[in-house]
Amino acid sequence: MSLRPPSRRLLALGLSVAVILILMACTPSHNQSTFDPLGPVAEKQLTLFNIIFWAAVFVFIVVGGALIYTVIRFRRRAGQTEIPVQTHGNTPLEIGWTIAPAIVLLVVAVPTVIYIFDIAGEPPPDALEVNVIGHQWWWEFEYPEQNVVTANELHIPVDVPIKLNLTSDDVIHSFWVPKLAGKQDVIPTNINTMQFTASGSDIDTLPAILFGQCAEFCGVAHAHMRFRVVVQTQEDFDGWVANYHELASRPPPTGDTEEAKGFTAFASRGCLLCHKTDGPASVEIRQSLKDAFERGELRFPAPNLTNFGGRTTMAAGMMDLNRENLIEWLRDPDDVKPGNRMAELANVYIDPDAVLSDEEISALAAYLLSLK
Numbered sequence: 001m002s003l004r005p006p007s008r009r010l011l012a013l014g015l016s017v018a019v020i021l022i023l024m025a026c027t028p029s030h031n032q033s034t035f036d037p038l039g040p041v042a043e044k045q046l047t048l049f050n051i052i053f054w055a056a057v058f059v060f061i062v063v064g065g066a067l068i069y070t071v072i073r074f075r076r077r078a079g080q081t082e083i084p085v086q087t088h089g090n091t092p093l094e095i096g097w098t099i100a101p102a103i104v105l106l107v108v109a110v111p112t113v114i115y116i117f118d119i120a121g122e123p124p125p126d127a128l129e130v131n132v133i134g135h136q137w138w139w140e141f142e143y144p145e146q147n148v149v150t151a152n153e154l155h156i157p158v159d160v161p162i163k164l165n166l167t168s169d170d171v172i173h174s175f176w177v178p179k180l181a182g183k184q185d186v187i188p189t190n191i192n193t194m195q196f197t198a199s200g201s202d203i204d205t206l207p208a209i210l211f212g213q214c215a216e217f218c219g220v221a222h223a224h225m226r227f228r229v230v231v232q233t234q235e236d237f238d239g240w241v242a243n244y245h246e247l248a249s250r251p252p253p254t255g256d257t258e259e260a261k262g263f264t265a266f267a268s269r270g271c272l273l274c275h276k277t278d279g280p281a282s283v284e285i286r287q288s289l290k291d292a293f294e295r296g297e298l299r300f301p302a303p304n305l306t307n308f309g310g311r312t313t314m315a316a317g318m319m320d321l322n323r324e325n326l327i328e329w330l331r332d333p334d335d336v337k338p339g340n341r342m343a344e345l346a347n348v349y350i351d352p353d354a355v356l357s358d359e360e361i362s363a364l365a366a367y368l369l370s371l372k
């Protein structure tokens with residue numbers, strides 16, 4: 001059976017498109033490419049990938065080659081009517097194909113085991129510790145040592161080992177920053193740890209903004225549960241922490257300003273039921289919000305907004321942080337991020353008589369953007 005020319009052309013076209021798509025998936029400069037590791041953990045994981053990949057290519061070529069050779073060499077020739085001589089058992093071959101796979105397994109297993117112990121080992125004692133809490137559908141970052149609680153943007157100093165303690169408030173999530181390390185499950189009632197270092201020699205410019213996302217289907221807004229990792233110099237990181245504490249103790253805006261009106265709206269329209277703008281809430285308070293939600297009350301753990309104005313993105317990495325996007329969010333969060341808990345629970349979005357006015361929204365935006 002031979003293909004007609006048009007379908008052959010179609011096949012060639014289809015194949016080239018497939019090859020281009022596959023190659024595109026390996027573009028190192030892509031924001032979430034694992035082929036551009038920025039630190040020792042991701043580098044080791046890439047090395048492992050390469051070893052296993054090329055071992056598999058080797059096996060594929062040897063086995064496929066032997067198969068093709070045999071099929072061609074021993075095919076039935078014209079005029080041949082007898083069944084060829086039948087053989088059974090061949091000691092050198094049997095020994096050969098017992099040893100060869102064992103060698104291939106060793107090549108794959110030895111570096112895998114070494115790297116597993118390496119990556120899962122205790123991080124050095126001077127590691128910066130961050131507690132990561134997954135929520136439907138945003139990320140909370142708590143720095144116990146620095147007394148900072150923030151959301152959706154993880155700031156870390158360059159070249160410093162980072163230790164993450166990961167847990168979830170609700171369902172199973174998965175923490176993934178492809179350029180720093182492989183995925184780690186984020187499980188309720190359990191703490192998983194993860195370590196990595198964003199290493200300077202691999203990063204061109206600081207601050208470097210890396211992309212992360214939830215990698216385990218966790219409900220309706222799962223695809224919108226993203227975050228950023230901001231890698232900065234130690235000095236900038238210290239400045240970021242100091243700025244957080246300055247903001248946490250800054251008195252609320254007063255007088256006849258937009259910001260002051262925004263703060264009034266923030267305090268009077270129920271935003272404070274879930275959000276905080278004056279530093280970290282205690283673990284007990286955050287737990288009480290979770291319990292309230294479970295009891296069916298209209299409260300829920302929400303992103304800490306203390307340094308909200310200094311972020312680059314909003315709504316869990318969904319959109320850039322700017323006035324237009326913030327206004328869009330405050331007007332109709334469900335339209336921006338369908339299913340999110342703020343739209344489902346906050347009185348101003350569920351009670352038609354409590355809708356925020358345009359003035360209130362614009363004042364709220366001014367207030368929130370001033371938190372930097």
Ligand SMILES: [Cu+2]
Pocket residue numbers: 134137172173174214215216217218222225
């Ligand atoms: Cu998730």
